[in-house]
Amino acid sequence: MFRFAQRVSVLMAGLVLTLVATNCGKKADQTLPPPASTGVVTVTAVEMGRAVGGDKRVTDKTDEFKPNDVIYASVVTSGTSANSTLKARWTFQDGQVVEESEQAIAPTGDAATEFHISKPDGWPAGKYRVEVFLDGSPTQAKDFTVK
Amino acid sequence: MGIFGDDKKKDQPKADFSNVQSGSSSTAPKPAAPAPTGKTYVVQKGDSLSKIAKAEYGDANDWRKIYEANKDIIKNPDLIHPGQSLKIPPA
Numbered sequence: 001m002f003r004f005a006q007r008v009s010v011l012m013a014g015l016v017l018t019l020v021a022t023n024c025g026k027k028a029d030q031t032l033p034p035p036a037s038t039g040v041v042t043v044t045a046v047e048m049g050r051a052v053g054g055d056k057r058v059t060d061k062t063d064e065f066k067p068n069d070v071i072y073a074s075v076v077t078s079g080t081s082a083n084s085t086l087k088a089r090w091t092f093q094d095g096q097v098v099e100e101s102e103q104a105i106a107p108t109g110d111a112a113t114e115f116h117i118s119k120p121d122g123w124p125a126g127k128y129r130v131e132v133f134l135d136g137s138p139t140q141a142k143d144f145t146v147k
Numbered sequence: 148m149g150i151f152g153d154d155k156k157k158d159q160p161k162a163d164f165s166n167v168q169s170g171s172s173s174t175a176p177k178p179a180a181p182a183p184t185g186k187t188y189v190v191q192k193g194d195s196l197s198k199i200a201k202a203e204y205g206d207a208n209d210w211r212k213i214y215e216a217n218k219d220i221i222k223n224p225d226l227i228h229p230g231q232s233l234k235i236p237p238a
Binding site for chain 1 (some may be wrong): 161162164166167168169170171172173174175176177178179
């Protein structure tokens with residue numbers, strides 16, 4: 001009988017400790033301020049073309065260019081961020097990096113960022129790719145050709 | 148193998164992209180510039196770099212920190228003028 005009472009009291013003590021611990025946890029959660037929102041921005045589309053408008057969106061979409069074209073890639077983003085960096089890496093079919101350029105942005109909603117490249121003596125014919133990175137992470141890529 | 152899996156171009160001379168021109172622009176605003184660090188101090192009559200260093204850092208020997216941060220306006224560290232605005236770098 002004494003043993004039974006001892007076991008019950010141990011169990012009760014454990015239960016009380018558990019309740020106290022749980023309650024403490026809740027209290028701590030309640031007093032914590034909500035996490036500060038740093039914002040999230042995502043790349044929703046990459047458009048290729050020969051020209052962009054004032055909204056930085058491509059007005060003349062194509063993935064086939066002529067050697068003397070200025071080549072535009074318009075990166076469409078959504079979301080907000082206090083400080084993000086978009087990077088466009090342009091590569092030729094043999095893996096050569098043609099050009100890399102970056103643009104720092106602090107979007108407050110939907111936005112478009114254009115990157116463009118040109119070559120005064122004309123683009124060599126062949127296949128190219130533009131890869132878009134957001135804060136160093138690859139997001140989308142587009143292939144295009146010069147004929 | 149090229150990134151597009153085309154091995155036919157292997158023997159061709161490498162294309163020259165050294166004169167490629169590029170640019171970018173965005174409808175998104177640019178990130179705010181980081182807040183400037185340190186503070187400024189306007190030189191008073193009778194001040195010296197050592198005196199300012201003593202007041203700002205508690206050590207007159209730190210005058211060189213102030214001198215280094217203001218080399219564009221201080222030609223001679225022994226000669227500062229009242230009214231000069233000096234950048235005081237963080238300790």
